Amino acid sequence: MWQSTSRKLWQLFGKLGPVFALVLVIVIFGWEKPELFFSFQNVSNVIGQTTVIAIAAIGMTFVIVSAGIDLSVGSVVALAGVYATMVMSADYLGWGLWYGLLAGLLTGAVCGWINGVVITKGKLAPFIVTLGMMEIVRGLALHSVGGLPVTNIPSQFGNIANSVMEIPLKVSVEFSEEELNMKALSNRIKSGHDPLAVHLRNSLSPETLQQIEAWNSTAEVPEKIQTGLTDDFNKIIRQDLLYTPERFEGIVLSSGVQDSVVQNLQGSDLIHLNRLLLEEAYPNFIAKGDKILLLPYSLFILIPLALVSAFILRYTVFGVQVYAVGSNERTARLCGVNVERVKVFVYMIGGFTAGLAGILHASRLNTGQPAEAIGMELEVIAAVVIGGGSFMGGEGTIFGSVIGAFIIKFLRNGCNILGISSFVQRIVIGLIIIAAVYVDQLRRRSLEGSKGQ
């Protein structure tokens, strides 16, 4: 009884382990610097960075599940980016966006196909073949553009990876009463750290400040505002905000605010002003402002790709055969599986996703860089392994690999936010890879141990 329970727990852990790890990473870093880590800007940034790795990791999952390895991913990412931009760039072919995208995808798929064919026909170790391809493809990328970046490309290209979808969250569209009322404004002027508060505190006369402080103790706000407005206050707000906005370090006033300030400030205007200023100062501030979720459009490439791939790997005969080839190639052959064809397909999928990742990477950079993504294959492999893939083959899931990619990127981002140097980051990530595989081994051993004597 005890054993079957612990076994079920281990099995569950095997499925959800990477998710736990991701949650753990997010909680640990979020705990330290929540306002930075959880800002939509930051989350959106990390997602944008992750999609490139995650998409390549999807293809790598197929390869690793089939007990193979593809070391040429980083080079293919660069070559696909270079070829895609070359086809688009007015400096080279100038055929426009769509042909460029097609060229990028094709480049990846062809590289993968070559990997697969050489591995199966030549009966060579995937490690060696893809190591060779890594050099060949990198050389091609550098040679074809003389080592220089490809520029002069259609502006829409950069939008693919760099534009975000803004989703206003209706959770707290309005500021709370507390924040809008005069009490809050009074408090803010008295002790706030934002530029406006600091400025007002420094420029208002002591009498005005006293009056403002008095707002704080009154319940009936509107009445008091009328009497509380002094010329001093009026003047400073009007002058400084209207004529010297640069003093507020980047707070650009909308016309609505300007209009309010031009007129003699009334009580209700002041509430309005308070609100507008808050909004302008903190457009993405989770705790105070209207919430806007920024989703990079590349996420809408990653998610469907992941779903389709997971379906293929899990619910198709081809997917079952990929697992079979990876688990025991000889068994697969005995059972009439066309092992060679499965492998060629697997490497083609790996190449195709690397090509797609290459397009997104180039789009992020807004240029085709032949020397980009060096060593990216290792990050991609790490994502798959952290996500539960096994080099022995036969194990690994798309879901796990995508989560693995997020773990790596959130980890790097968290380290950046906490000011941990990139040198130390590498140590941390190395340790995590080893720990992830170790925990997975423990799980596996405990499952097999239940076989008995």
Place this chain on the structure above:
Amino acid sequence: MSEPLLKMSNIHKAFGATKALSGVNLTVEPGQVHILVGENGAGKSTLMKILTGVHPADQGEIYYRGKRFAASHPKEALMAGIAMIYQELNLATHLPVYSNIFLGHEILRRGLVQKREQRERTRQIFQQLDADINPNIPVSQLGVAQRQLVEIARALSVDARLIIMDEPTAALSEKETLKLFELIRKLREKGVGIIYISHNLEEFGEIGDVYTVLRDGEGVSHGEMNSVSPENLIQMMVGRTIEDLYPKTDHAIGEILFTVKNLSSPNGTHDVCFEVNKGEITGIAGLVGTGRTEMLRALFGLEPGQVEELSMQGVTILSPTPRKLTRKKVGLLSEDRAGEGLAQNLSVAINMTLTIPDKISRRGVVSYKRLKDLSWDLIHQVGVKTESPDQKVNQLSGGNQQKVALARLLGADTKVLLLDEPTRGIDVGSKVEIYKLMDQLAVEGCGIVMVSSYLPELFGMCDSLYVMHHGGISRKYAIDEINEDGVMTLATGLSDEIAASA
């Protein structure tokens, strides 16, 4: 006999909640062969692992040569003179024979390995064993029997006083087995104690002095070997009576089902012809390494080969591949269960249905419901003991694994089953169940080809017999037309019936 060589008393061991051993005793005198029997999972391996320091015992005492003994590591046991020869031979196949023999206890001088001395010692040991093996060639060039000799030589190289042999004859032919027994007798004369683990009932009486039977982690019986019959032993092992070890029933033999004419292959098979009829179990006997497995692999298209004619139910199959043969309802059960027969870390269900994607999918999309239903049917049909079809194969015992491999053939509605060593290394209970299944299939009209190195099972189960020697094959003998001597005459090449290799 003053004091026993080894005395293990009241050994207890649990893995988690599973009790592997509870209060087992085992005594070995010098110069004694102690037969240790029990079904898979009875605790034999665990007991030996405790002795050799792989696992610590939870409770109990071990006395070795009169002193308290507790090895914490296999090397410690080895250096104390307790050598284990595992069922799966543990040799570094790329290294030469002499390096393997001294692996882990190299002869060193100033930290450098003394290869010449190792070679010399190896030669001496082989002389002692009367074995003709070149110490310098890599182990990969040796056959299974010779590898076993290398393992034994390794044991002797540390001057082992106690040698544990786990299923040593599983991969040996009759002749090699006899040689091994001779060797065991020699070791016995020198006062070496031997613990001999086997499923092979016929061997016990021949070689054993005393026996211990383990069942479910307890020693259920022990005594003098000559006071017990094999039938008694089986009964004690399984805890129930097995009426008949070879449950062959009468089955009508019909028309010819499968014909092979002049199969030759680069890996040694030449001009092999055989056929199997409906409802017939035909055996292929021969020594290990004589090319039976290679022949089946070439026939199945797993290795290159040419065949003049291959026909199934009158339909000719050109250039065979596993896929084509599977479609024509011909199936092969691999002799290498772990390495080829099954994908160890995939589920029972996937392993059972890998040959029949069409039955579990529609337009390339797998239906997990169908997969599960089909697997349950097969599990019940062949009697696999498993929690569910989702259980991974590597969590099953050897016998159950073999049943999964057999279930795969049944799932593909196989009419001709080529079974390569179907009962090697599995416990008696499972063996009998597999024999029963074979018999039932024959009754239903399937044709079965059984390759085995174990003559009693061939004579016990087959209707007819072929014998292979050096890649060639004899004519078909009806089972009552030939006896064991006749088979050995053919298998060793003493008769010139089987054409020599071209």
